[in-house]
Amino acid sequence: xxxxxxxxxxxxxxxxxALRFYEREGLFANPVRRxxxxxxxxxEEDLEWLAICTKLRSSGMSLAMIRQYVELVRQGPGNELExxxxxxxxxxxxxxxxxxxxxxxxxxxxxxxIYEDHVARGEADRLWNPSHxxxxxxxxxxxxxxxxxx
Amino acid sequence: xxxxxxxxxxxxxxxxxALRFYEREGLFANPVRRxxxxxxxxxEEDLEWLAICTKLRSSGMSLAMIRQYVELVRQGPGNELExxxxxxxxxxxxxxxxxxxxxxxxxxxxxxxIYEDHVARGEADRLWNPSHxxxxxxxxxxxxxxxxxx
DNA sequence: CTAAAAGCTAGAGTCGTATCTAGATCAATG
DNA sequence: CATTGATCTAGATACGACTCTAGCTTTTAG
Numbered sequence: 001x002x003x004x005x006x007x008x009x010x011x012x013x014x015x016x017x018a019l020r021f022y023e024r025e026g027l028f029a030n031p032v033r034r035x036x037x038x039x040x041x042x043x044e045e046d047l048e049w050l051a052i053c054t055k056l057r058s059s060g061m062s063l064a065m066i067r068q069y070v071e072l073v074r075q076g077p078g079n080e081l082e083x084x085x086x087x088x089x090x091x092x093x094x095x096x097x098x099x100x101x102x103x104x105x106x107x108x109x110x111x112x113x114i115y116e117d118h119v120a121r122g123e124a125d126r127l128w129n130p131s132h133x134x135x136x137x138x139x140x141x142x143x144x145x146x147x148x149x150x
Numbered sequence: 151x152x153x154x155x156x157x158x159x160x161x162x163x164x165x166x167x168a169l170r171f172y173e174r175e176g177l178f179a180n181p182v183r184r185x186x187x188x189x190x191x192x193x194e195e196d197l198e199w200l201a202i203c204t205k206l207r208s209s210g211m212s213l214a215m216i217r218q219y220v221e222l223v224r225q226g227p228g229n230e231l232e233x234x235x236x237x238x239x240x241x242x243x244x245x246x247x248x249x250x251x252x253x254x255x256x257x258x259x260x261x262x263x264i265y266e267d268h269v270a271r272g273e274a275d276r277l278w279n280p281s282h283x284x285x286x287x288x289x290x291x292x293x294x295x296x297x298x299x300x
Numbered sequence: 301c302t303a304a305a306a307g308c309t310a311g312a313g314t315c316g317t318a319t320c321t322a323g324a325t326c327a328a329t330g
Numbered sequence: 331c332a333t334t335g336a337t338c339t340a341g342a343t344a345c346g347a348c349t350c351t352a353g354c355t356t357t358t359a360g
Contacts (some may be wrong), residue, residue, distance in 0.1 A: 005336085015318080038338060052257075058253075059250065098248055101209050103208075119234065170309090188307080188308060
């Protein structure tokens with residue numbers, strides 16, 4: 001029924017340190033209660049909440065933003081539009097992130113293909129080496145140009 | 151022809167501080183030369199290289215990994231397979247990142263839809279508020295469950 | 301000629317997100 | 331009962347990636 005910090009750490013994947021840290025940072029939806037001896041007690045709902053937090057974290061939501069969200073939730077009903085706005089804001093952040101990643105991926109795939117071609121043809125050593133700038137002028141330079149990559 | 155650190159900063163989007171920092175960290179493909187008075191001089195190739203670096207950075211490649219790559223490039227021809235391996239490694243990192251982001255996006259879209267529905271129906275205040283745990287037992291709880299989100 | 305702007309170095313500070321340490325207490329086990 | 335392990339607090343430390351400061355020299359504009 002009641003969970004110790006150690007159990008929650010194990011089941012949430014967060015360290016006990018991180019759990020105490022999250023608590024100090026005000027990231028728990030409901031306040032963490034204590035046993036008479038001062039030890040923290042958690043419940044299943046806390047684990048569920050932590051699962052949400054780690055999902056949001058994994059999408060790059062900052063602890064500060066999670067805290068804003070938690071604060072809205074703790075204020076109780078009536079601010080759903082604000083919560084919605086916050087989520088939508090992060091949603092578009094994540095979409096932008098994905099866009100950037102995909103772009104970088106394209107660049108890298110292009111690089112990889114160039115290397116593969118040249119390695120396959122045994123011509124690898126004709127790739128431009130930017131530390132020998134001359135090569136860029138005298139030989140073919142398939143490297144280190146923004147259009148082609150290094 | 152020759153570019154000052156200020157010009158490079160402006161055109162690369164990096165600060166002059168960051169440029170000096172990158173240099174200390176060994177992230178330049180060719181060593182940064184100096185004028186007799188000690189000032190750094192850069193060239194177009196450096197800008198091109200920086201553009202690549204910022205692209206890699208934007209996909210989350212660490213400076214350490216960029217440095218590894220630079221070192222391979224500086225060693226000259228012969229290690230193309232290592233470069234390839236490094237790029238492929240990061241490529242799959244990025245793919246994994248995109249996967250995580252998409253997952254988180256799904257979760258959030260689900261949350262957003264729940265909020266929208268309830269707000270639209272004027273039933274927003276029946277969403278579960280995790281700081282009043284009773285509500286989770288007495289009323290309908292469409293919130294803060296890992297399956298449904300908060 | 302002077303004042304502002306740009307550059308230099310070495311090193312300190314910042315921010316976010318944890319993680320670890322020391323020293324104390326409490327709980328469970330042989 | 332004594333050890334071991336879990337927990338507590340407060341505060342220190344780490345790490346990545348910058349960012350800024352102080353104090354000095356050089357360049358440029360008026």
